[in-house]
Amino acid sequence: MTLLSVDLREGTKTVHAEAERSKFVKYFFKGELTPAVYGRFLISLYHVYSTLEKALEKNKENPNIQLIYFPTELSRTKALEQDLEFFNGPDWRELLAPISPAQQAYIDAIERCSSTKPELLIAHSYVRYLGDLSGGQILAKKLQKYNELPEGKGVAFYQFDTIEDKDGFKEMFRKRINQVEVDEATHNEIVQESCQAFIRNIDVFQEFDHELVGLPLSKKEQEALDAAQAEEAAKKTSSLLSSLAPSNLINNLAVAVGLKSSA
Numbered sequence: 001m002t003l004l005s006v007d008l009r010e011g012t013k014t015v016h017a018e019a020e021r022s023k024f025v026k027y028f029f030k031g032e033l034t035p036a037v038y039g040r041f042l043i044s045l046y047h048v049y050s051t052l053e054k055a056l057e058k059n060k061e062n063p064n065i066q067l068i069y070f071p072t073e074l075s076r077t078k079a080l081e082q083d084l085e086f087f088n089g090p091d092w093r094e095l096l097a098p099i100s101p102a103q104q105a106y107i108d109a110i111e112r113c114s115s116t117k118p119e120l121l122i123a124h125s126y127v128r129y130l131g132d133l134s135g136g137q138i139l140a141k142k143l144q145k146y147n148e149l150p151e152g153k154g155v156a157f158y159q160f161d162t163i164e165d166k167d168g169f170k171e172m173f174r175k176r177i178n179q180v181e182v183d184e185a186t187h188n189e190i191v192q193e194s195c196q197a198f199i200r201n202i203d204v205f206q207e208f209d210h211e212l213v214g215l216p217l218s219k220k221e222q223e224a225l226d227a228a229q230a231e232e233a234a235k236k237t238s239s240l241l242s243s244l245a246p247s248n249l250i251n252n253l254a255v256a257v258g259l260k261s262s263a
């Protein structure tokens with residue numbers, strides 16, 4: 001069997017590229033996310049991390065989970081609480097409900113792994129924590145730069161205070177992943193679950209798409225928008241034509257002159 005860390009990196013290459021290309025990440029990168037949108041994004045992260053970290057804690061006696069469980073170094077729930085307060089104010093907990101469909105699907109997936117096959121939580125830890133220690137660090141710099149955040153404020157999520165050498169930690173984490181003892185089918189399932197986890201992140205990003213305004217649309221986005229607008233116009237025309245059909249015309253006239261109610 002090949003090394004799990006190698007299969008994870010190779011197996012998720014395509015979805016990683018897709019995540020990087022998503023509209024939300026592009027906006028994040030160019031500093032075009034408003035603090036209000038970022039504040040709501042933090043809420044979705046809070047749901048994901050509080051679920052994941054409870055699931056890891058629950059399964060910490062599992063020898064494979066033990067290998068990759070580093071609550072002191074990695075847990076993000078507390079850091080997220082600080083950022084949530086910074087961006088959303090002291091009443092941020094009131095914003096935790098309702099949970100959006102993409103967030104709920106992500107939560108459900110983590111809980112399913114936790115109760116059916118805890119080894120699959122390795123996939124969720126890999127996607128989020130190695131991501132936060134990699135591309136996440138670049139995003140934090142953008143966030144700080146574009147929002148002119150006061151020193152150390154609003155970016156607690158990306159700061160891993162107890163990790164001195166992030167690259168060294170990532171290397172150690174990959175080694176631990178390689179020590180996980182599972183059969184080949186489970187090994188492959190972990191890679192599959194990681195791809196799924198990327199897709200769940202992309203789905204969460206997409207829920208913000210309609211709130212993103214500012215950057216010019218790509219050709220593909222422009223074509224999709226044109227098609228949606230054409231469909232909308234066609235619907236309006238067909239409903240106008242049907243209201244002009246003789247029976248409807250008489251009916252509409254009767255309503256207009258008060259001979260008939262519109263209900």
Ligand code: HEM
Nearest residue numbers: 008009019020025029126127128130131134135136138201
């Ligand atoms: C603009 C957005 C992003 C950029 C620029 C970016 C960049 C990078 C880079 C440069 C690495 C390699 C780091 C290294 O090997 O030391 C990396 C790794 C990784 N990224 Fe991203 N990333 C982005 C978005 C994401 C997202 C949205 C996720 C997941 C939600 C993610 C998850 C990961 C993971 C799991 C790895 C570890 C790969 C491995 O070594 O096995 N990244 N990223």
